[in-house]
Amino acid sequence: MRISFVDSGIGMLSTAAAVRAARPDADLVLSMDPDHMPWGSRTPETIVGRVLAGARATLDAEPVPGAGGCAPDAIVVPCNTASVHGLTTLRAAFEPEIPVIGTVPPIKPAAAGGGPVAVWSTEATTRSRYQQGLIEEFGQGAAVTPVACVGLAEAVESGEAAALDAAIAYAAERTPAQTAAVVLGCTHYDLVRERIIGALGGRVELFTAAAAVAAQTLRRLGVPAAPDMPATGGVAVLASGRPAGLPASALNYAAGQALARVPQA
Known part of the structure; x- marks a missing residue:
């Protein structure tokens, strides 16, 4: 099971960590956009373009060495600004083949x-x-x-x-x-x-919204939470489409520290 996350930066960490805690067997692809962040001050048209680019970059990402490329089973947008402006366009581009889960302020x-x-x-x-x-x-x-x-x-x-x-x-x-x-x-x-x-x-x-988005992601995939599954999933990070590691700033936060302990591509 492969799940992609698309955000401008490390705001995705809390949602990705919640998904990791619920399904430690899932491969996670974290698509960040350091070349164009922050998104919050950009025009809606620019935000839509960046969200689409970030999602498309995950289609052939390789979460763990030797795993080979494959499309994600779900695309998560753990960003309120990106969800506000880009969710309709993303769903038109990827659904029904790949479910797209957005983030709504609770x-x-x-x-x-x-x-x-x-x-x-x-x-x-x-x-x-x-x-x-x-x-x-x-x-x-x-x-x-x-x-x-x-x-x-x-x-x-x-x-x-x-x-x-x-x-x-x-x-x-x-x-x-x-x-x-x-x-x-x-x-x-x-x-x-x-x-x-x-x-x-x-x-x-x-x-x-992190816990609710993680739960909705599993519902859309039709799988239960299984926190006791073997921790076989890996993590890949993309920086504006390029293979990268977790940003150093991620380690300032508990969610980033948890993901840093997961095998990296």
């Missing part, structure tokens, strides 16, 4: 508690009609505040502590004081959830 479960809710996301996702539609459909009457987290995805990517603290503080200052739940609408943010909770004074519940 607004519905966050709003179920009655709110108020803040949705932290990139500038592109914050201003998208797609996210506004999700808020209108799933906000369930709760007060929902979109928060554009300027520079946060980039700071997570670099792993620089000062940049992380500054970007998180910027978003925290724009989060209403009475907020009860924060939706992390960018998968990069999931990697620094403890820092975010600390900046918000420990007073909020965070909602992330």
